[in-house]
Amino acid sequence: MCSTVAVVARYLFLYFFFPPNIYINKCGNIIDSVVVLSLFSQFILALLILQYEVDDECVESFMEQLKAKVKSEVDxxxxxxxxxxxxxxxxxxxxxxxxxxxxxxxxxxxxxxxxxxxxxxxxxxxxxxxxxxxxxxxxxxxxxxxxxxxxxxxxxxxxxxxxxxxxxxxxxxxxxxxxxxxxxxxxxxxxxxxxxxxxxxxxxxxxxxxxxxxxxxxxxxxxxxxxxxxxxx
Structure with missing residues (x-):
């Protein structure tokens, strides 16, 4: 979840502080910033969905930690x-x-x-x-x-x-x-x-x-x- 937030923050910083006017895709076609913003929004949405999935995985991962019979140093x-x-x-x-x-x-x-x-x-x-x-x-x-x-x-x-x-x-x-x-x-x-x-x-x-x-x-x-x-x- 923390890594997801970091990625989102980085892209937001780049977009708002270095806003593009036009972009050229790999085929040489010009894409205006509105389209790019739409694609960016979809990217953010995908990351947020992924965040829920990672949270679910974090729960399972931590439950496995609780089950682990590790050597204890509790004092x-x-x-x-x-x-x-x-x-x-x-x-x-x-x-x-x-x-x-x-x-x-x-x-x-x-x-x-x-x-x-x-x-x-x-x-x-x-x-x-x-x-x-x-x-x-x-x-x-x-x-x-x-x-x-x-x-x-x-x-x-x-x-x-x-x-x-x-x-x-x-x-x-x-x-x-x-x-x-x-x-x-x-x-x-x-x-x-x-x-x-x-x-x-x-x-x-x-x-x-x-x-x-x-x-x-x-x-x-x-x-x-x-x-x-x-x-x-």
């Missing part, structure tokens, strides 16, 4: 709550002592999904850092809304969840929820600042959306709500 320093609260008052939730501000979310995870570490072969000592990172990621989902996240944040949550998954924690529910948030993020970016009438213009002649419809649906679902909405049923 306590990536989560403000862990930096601020570790070493202070702790509360026991299940098998682990957690920072006081993480206690409510850790309890909700335990009440909703049981002991997510029960199938892990790791000792409590070895599993605790990963457990705390996972809880911190879910806590951020509970604190933030769509307009407060970006791709970097989503990938950070992916890493924290993947770490837990790699230690055989039962976190499938979190992976599925992260995908919902990611689709909502792209839907929000499309909807941002658009009126209802402008949203209708995103539909093509067949009534289908030029952007993934599930992204718009998820964006509407999370609108004005914490991103943990629907995670704890």
């Amino acid at each position: 306590y320093s990536d989560f403000q709550i862990l930096e601020e609260e570790l070493g202070k008052d702790l509360k026991m939730v299940g098998r682990f002592n957690v920072p006081l501000r993480l206690e409510p979310i850790a309890k909700r995870i335990k009440d909703g999904f049981g002991d997510i570490t029960s199938h892990s072969s790791q000792s409590d000592c070895a599993a605790k850092p990963t457990y705390l990172l996972f809880c911190a990621a879910i806590k951020e989902m509970d604190d933030l809304k769509l307009d407060q996240v970006n791709k970097t944040k989503l990938l950070l949550w992916r890493d924290a969840i993947n770490n837990a998954f790699n230690l055989q924690f039962n976190v499938d529910f979190a992976i599925k929820h992260l995908f919902k948030i990611a689709r909502a993020y792209f839907g929000f970016k499309v909807m941002e600042g658009k009126s209802g009438e402008e949203m209708l213009k995103l539909k093509n002649v067949d009534g289908n959306m030029e952007v993934p419809e599930d992204c718009l649906r998820e964006a509407e679902y999370f609108s004005g709500k914490p991103l943990s909405t629907g995670l704890f049923r």
Whole structure:
């Protein structure tokens, strides 16, 4: 999308600052500037259509990134709550002592999904850092809304969840929820600042959306709500 904008800007600059009066095509025929402007307009329209297609591809590409089992370098320093609260008052939730501000979310995870570490072969000592990172990621989902996240944040949550998954924690529910948030993020970016009438213009002649419809649906679902909405049923 950024490259499309750059191309359009370049052609607009050339046209308005160096306006041609006549052009000669490769056959030697003279074409006046009105015709050239018409051709230019068609070119811009094609680029805008391509932009929607690229946006669709960007969604799929990012979803593949979320699915990737890449080596994670996520650390306590990536989560403000862990930096601020570790070493202070702790509360026991299940098998682990957690920072006081993480206690409510850790309890909700335990009440909703049981002991997510029960199938892990790791000792409590070895599993605790990963457990705390996972809880911190879910806590951020509970604190933030769509307009407060970006791709970097989503990938950070992916890493924290993947770490837990790699230690055989039962976190499938979190992976599925992260995908919902990611689709909502792209839907929000499309909807941002658009009126209802402008949203209708995103539909093509067949009534289908030029952007993934599930992204718009998820964006509407999370609108004005914490991103943990629907995670704890």
